[in-house]
Amino acid sequence: MIPLLSARGLHKHFIGVHALQNVSAEFFAGEVVAVMGENGAGKSTLMKCLAGVHEPDEGVIEWEGKEVRVDTTRKAEALGIAFIHQELNLCDNLTIAENVFLGREPRRAGIFVDGPAMQRRTAELLKRVGLHVPPGERVDRLSIGRRQLVEIARALSQQARLVIMDEPTSSLTKAETDILFGVVRDLKAAGVCVVFISHRIPEVMVIADSVMVLKDGKNSGGLTRAEMSPERIVSLMVGRDLDLKQRRPASTTQGNVLLSARALRTAMWPAHEVSFDLRAGEITGMAGLVGAGRSEIARALFGIDRPVSGSVTVHGQTLIPGNPRAAIRAGIVFAPEDRKEQGVILEMAISENIALPGLNRMARAGFVNDRAVNAQADAMRQQLSIRTTDISKSTGQLSGGNQQKVALAKWLALRPSVFLLDEPTRGVDVGSKREIYEVIESLAAQGAAVLVISSDLEEILRLSDRVLVMHEGRLAGELPNARLSEESIMNLATGRAAA
Amino acid sequence: MPRFADHQKTLIIAAFLVLLSLVCWMLEPKFMSPDSIGLVLKYAGLYGIIALGVSFVIITGGIDLSIGSWIGFSAVLLPVLVTGNQLHPSLAVAAILVLSAAAGTGHGLLVTKLKLQPFLVTLCGLFIYRGFARVVSGGREQMLPESLQWMQSSLVSGRPIAALPVPAVFFLLLVISAVAAIFLNKTVWGRHMLAAGRNEQAARFSGVNTNAVRILSFVICSVLAGLAGILFLAETKSAQGSSFGSFFELWAIAGAVLGGCSMRGGQCSIAGVLLGSLMVADIRQGVLFVVDDNWKEVILGLFVLGGVIADEFMSRWLARRK
Numbered sequence: 001m002i003p004l005l006s007a008r009g010l011h012k013h014f015i016g017v018h019a020l021q022n023v024s025a026e027f028f029a030g031e032v033v034a035v036m037g038e039n040g041a042g043k044s045t046l047m048k049c050l051a052g053v054h055e056p057d058e059g060v061i062e063w064e065g066k067e068v069r070v071d072t073t074r075k076a077e078a079l080g081i082a083f084i085h086q087e088l089n090l091c092d093n094l095t096i097a098e099n100v101f102l103g104r105e106p107r108r109a110g111i112f113v114d115g116p117a118m119q120r121r122t123a124e125l126l127k128r129v130g131l132h133v134p135p136g137e138r139v140d141r142l143s144i145g146r147r148q149l150v151e152i153a154r155a156l157s158q159q160a161r162l163v164i165m166d167e168p169t170s171s172l173t174k175a176e177t178d179i180l181f182g183v184v185r186d187l188k189a190a191g192v193c194v195v196f197i198s199h200r201i202p203e204v205m206v207i208a209d210s211v212m213v214l215k216d217g218k219n220s221g222g223l224t225r226a227e228m229s230p231e232r233i234v235s236l237m238v239g240r241d242l243d244l245k246q247r248r249p250a251s252t253t254q255g256n257v258l259l260s261a262r263a264l265r266t267a268m269w270p271a272h273e274v275s276f277d278l279r280a281g282e283i284t285g286m287a288g289l290v291g292a293g294r295s296e297i298a299r300a301l302f303g304i305d306r307p308v309s310g311s312v313t314v315h316g317q318t319l320i321p322g323n324p325r326a327a328i329r330a331g332i333v334f335a336p337e338d339r340k341e342q343g344v345i346l347e348m349a350i351s352e353n354i355a356l357p358g359l360n361r362m363a364r365a366g367f368v369n370d371r372a373v374n375a376q377a378d379a380m381r382q383q384l385s386i387r388t389t390d391i392s393k394s395t396g397q398l399s400g401g402n403q404q405k406v407a408l409a410k411w412l413a414l415r416p417s418v419f420l421l422d423e424p425t426r427g428v429d430v431g432s433k434r435e436i437y438e439v440i441e442s443l444a445a446q447g448a449a450v451l452v453i454s455s456d457l458e459e460i461l462r463l464s465d466r467v468l469v470m471h472e473g474r475l476a477g478e479l480p481n482a483r484l485s486e487e488s489i490m491n492l493a494t495g496r497a498a499a
Numbered sequence: 500m501p502r503f504a505d506h507q508k509t510l511i512i513a514a515f516l517v518l519l520s521l522v523c524w525m526l527e528p529k530f531m532s533p534d535s536i537g538l539v540l541k542y543a544g545l546y547g548i549i550a551l552g553v554s555f556v557i558i559t560g561g562i563d564l565s566i567g568s569w570i571g572f573s574a575v576l577l578p579v580l581v582t583g584n585q586l587h588p589s590l591a592v593a594a595i596l597v598l599s600a601a602a603g604t605g606h607g608l609l610v611t612k613l614k615l616q617p618f619l620v621t622l623c624g625l626f627i628y629r630g631f632a633r634v635v636s637g638g639r640e641q642m643l644p645e646s647l648q649w650m651q652s653s654l655v656s657g658r659p660i661a662a663l664p665v666p667a668v669f670f671l672l673l674v675i676s677a678v679a680a681i682f683l684n685k686t687v688w689g690r691h692m693l694a695a696g697r698n699e700q701a702a703r704f705s706g707v708n709t710n711a712v713r714i715l716s717f718v719i720c721s722v723l724a725g726l727a728g729i730l731f732l733a734e735t736k737s738a739q740g741s742s743f744g745s746f747f748e749l750w751a752i753a754g755a756v757l758g759g760c761s762m763r764g765g766q767c768s769i770a771g772v773l774l775g776s777l778m779v780a781d782i783r784q785g786v787l788f789v790v791d792d793n794w795k796e797v798i799l800g801l802f803v804l805g806g807v808i809a810d811e812f813m814s815r816w817l818a819r820r821k
């Protein structure tokens with residue numbers, strides 16, 4: 001049987017990252033395929049290459065046995081490939097019908113939108129996806145789950161034969177997921193191939209005919225329905241080819257509790273309370289899948305967001321919620337995940353960025369002492385080996401790794417006691433990565449409490465004295481150093497096991 | 500997107516100002532007469548004060564449309580307080596400045612706490628303060644009080660240095676500019692304001708009180724508008740509540756933009772705004788002498804448009820060179 005779509009030897013490079021390395025895939029009509037892998041394994045990149053969002057650097061894509069070039073989404077749509085983004089691509093202020101036919105509106109006399117025809121055809125499509133809502137309803141009144149179904153209706157309206165979904169269930173309730181799966185089964189019965197990315201093993205076991213696993217941008221293996229088991233999926237996701245990563249020896253003495261979070265509930269996951277302590281001299285890893293609510297916890301601790309409820313105590317004093325300045329005064333600092341928008345100000349000089357949080361300390365009567373600003377920046381450049389000849393250059397001219405060092409350097413001078421680091425080495429080259437690890441370790445050695453949020457399991461294993469694992473807003477478990485392994489973390493992160 | 504370094508931009512603006520003046524001079528020799536220079540500098544001084552004010556708001560990514568109405572309001576309020584209510588002139592001036600600060604605080608609070616857009620908040624201010632100006636003046640023309648007649652020559656048109664055709668108000672502008680430049684570049688608050696204007700989110704993540712600096716920028720703008728209202732009244736000797744100061748905010752914004760301020764925020768130099776105000780005054784005078792006064796808005800609009808387009812092309816060119 002000729003596969004509906006097959007890809008061979010796909011390569012895709014982004015700046016500094018080899019996102020896809022010789023990846024191949026085959027998808028057949030009437031099949032439901034789950035694509036799995038850890039964060040950053042290349043799943044979304046592969047899907048985007050097949051849907052014309054990205055063009056692969058190398059490799060062949062065949063549609064029904066004929067080689068095709070899918071370099072635009074329009075070409076993919078013309079072939080019959082529909083791509084449903086994780087963050088849905090609907091216009092909130094338009095109706096369902098307007099969204100379904102956006103850009104392809106049925107017309108009358110060539111220029112007027114044929115409203116009745118659009119409504120009628122949309123109603124038929126909505127019936128097929130089991131959505132009992134009038135086609136004239138505005139999209140922003142629908143739940144996320146229903147919007148997903150609208151996306152599928154749009155795919156059907158394009159006569160799609162291959163529907164790709166990027167984590168379709170990540171924001172759905174159980175009931176919505178069941179409806180979605182019903183639609184997937186109907187599509188399958190109609191000969192459509194459905195390819196979806198998922199992190200949820202139980203769901204995959206229910207719906208998928210086969211599983212394709214990626215790891216570090218490479219094919220890690222595939223499983224047929226008969227071969228599928230949760231254990232085999234996890235072992236393919238984690239891989240057995242781990243070269244020995246040097247783990248730091250676990251700290252033997254237990255430091256004092258510097259920060260404790262109690263019954264913290266964030267706006268993203270208001271149903272779950274999270275409590276934990278951070279101790280002096282300890283690096284606490286925080287693992288979990290994207291969307292598990294890790295960054296939201298860090299933002300609440302630092303006061304960027306006001307938690308729905310709960311308290312944060314530092315050195316025994318309760319923090320004012322929702323006030324970053326109070327957090328900084330109490331000794332908490334935060335290097336956010338989005339370095340370019342939140343961590344540093346790209347247009348500003350390196351020295352100004354480093355000085356910004358502590359500007360008051362380098363001023364007399366409100367006037368900034370620029371000599372002190374430059375001296376501090378120079379000291380930080382040496383201490384963190386920030387690679388630049390000139391600290392008055394704008395921070396945007398530095399490489400990602402050096403920008404990240406600036407994002408850390410600006411806090412060091414304040415001598416804080418608690419560091420919250422969200423993805424501290426994302427998009428950072430290997431050399432800088434090692435240097436940043438050394439900085440983090442020396443911070444802990446000097447008695448700071450460090451929380452490292454990371455989607456990079458190797459990083460978590462490399463740095464952590466213990467690991468907190470988040471799953472869908474809950475603290476799924478805490479792993480002491482002795483029980484750390486990729487499997488133990490992934491089991492908790494995917495909700496397969498409770499610690 | 501890479502932008503020019505501020506000082507490069509300021510130099511280009513200065514060069515253009517010189518070129519413009521030379522062209523006007525060649526077309527009309529009277530342009531460089533002491534009287535004409537004095538007029539240009541007086542306009543630059545008066546409008547420059549409000550241009551500086553609005554620059555602070557523009558730095559933090561906002562806009563203030565209420566300046567003209569506030570000028571009208573404070574200009575009619577001064578005679579009403581002094582002549583009508585027998586208030587001591589210095590107390591009346593102080594009251595107007597305090598009231599201005601309160602209005603600016605109000606704008607700032609609405610923008611930061613209620614997250615309203617500066618455009619809308621100050622558009623409402625534009626209407627409300629114009630209405631206030633008509634109400635407090637009772638629809639009657641208000642005259643500069645006798646006791647304040649000295650202001651006209653001491654603060655606006657008099658020549659502090661007899662040998663130079665430079666009016667007092669231009670010196671006042673230079674002093675305010677110097678204070679503004681020191682505030683913006685040397686103090687913690689100024690640095691925080693620049694940081695918040697370049698990237699409000701990152702500034703907040705660095706512990707900058709971004710709401711406070713935004714409120715402060717509106718306060719500075721309104722206080723300078725209140726001061727300008729008094730100076731404009733001193734210059735013209737009388738004010739009509741219904742029209743005095745109308746559209747002045749637009750001349751101020753034009754000066755700030757010609758001076759290199761980016762409406763995206765975070766980019767503004769005080770020297771640039773000073774030059775921008777001079778350019779606006781230059782264009783007004785040049786149009787008056789060379790073309791016809793009726794054309795001044797058209798020509799100014801074209802100049803601002805040209806400046807913005809040139810800035811955009813230069814930025815793209817710099818981006819390509821990188």
